[in-house]
Amino acid sequence: xxxxxxxxxxxxxxxxxxxxxxxxxxxxxxxxxxxxxxxxxxxxxxxxxxxxxxxxxxxxxxxxxxxxxxxxxxxxxxxxxxxxxxxxxxxxxxxxxxxxxxxxxxxxxxxxxxxxxxxxxxxxxxxxxxxxxxxxxxxxxxxxxxxxxxxxxxxxxxxxxx
Numbered sequence: 001x002x003x004x005x006x007x008x009x010x011x012x013x014x015x016x017x018x019x020x021x022x023x024x025x026x027x028x029x030x031x032x033x034x035x036x037x038x039x040x041x042x043x044x045x046x047x048x049x050x051x052x053x054x055x056x057x058x059x060x061x062x063x064x065x066x067x068x069x070x071x072x073x074x075x076x077x078x079x080x081x082x083x084x085x086x087x088x089x090x091x092x093x094x095x096x097x098x099x100x101x102x103x104x105x106x107x108x109x110x111x112x113x114x115x116x117x118x119x120x121x122x123x124x125x126x127x128x129x130x131x132x133x134x135x136x137x138x139x140x141x142x143x144x145x146x147x148x149x150x151x152x153x154x155x156x157x158x159x160x161x162x
Contacts, residue, residue: 012048012125014146015055015135031160074104
């Protein structure tokens with residue numbers, strides 16, 4: 001399959017860190033599960049997570065859970081750079097490590113931290129996807145930049161909450 005054909009079956013995630021969401025974690029996870037199940041029903045087979053705390057990691061954990069239950073899906077971890085998680089709490093670091101170990105493919109988008117490494121990671125995910133599932137609170141952020149980038153490049157965005 002060509003890259004363009006593969007892209008048609010890939011979906012990525014964007015969303016805020018837990019402290020910026022303004023809604024309960026359980027609500028976000030429920031919305032993500034619904035969005036991911038719909039994407040699978042629509043023929044998406046590969047999911048790309050940017051591996052940040054909150055939406056990205058929750059989505060990755062859901063994809064792995066559904067894969068364990070028998071869904072024929074794959075997970076790509078698109079981490080911005082090696083050591084991205086090093087300043088997080090132990091709990092979040094452990095969740096990150098577990099997801100990375102179980103992923104089908106791990107990509108470090110940048111060689112190290114830089115001012116634009118997160119934007120470069122977000123653009124890489126959109127450039128390799130045919131749908132974006134976004135958890136967005138309406139505030140200026142990397143999530144908003146990713147949504148705008150996707151729309152500028154004709155990649156459909158499924159927003160939660162609506």
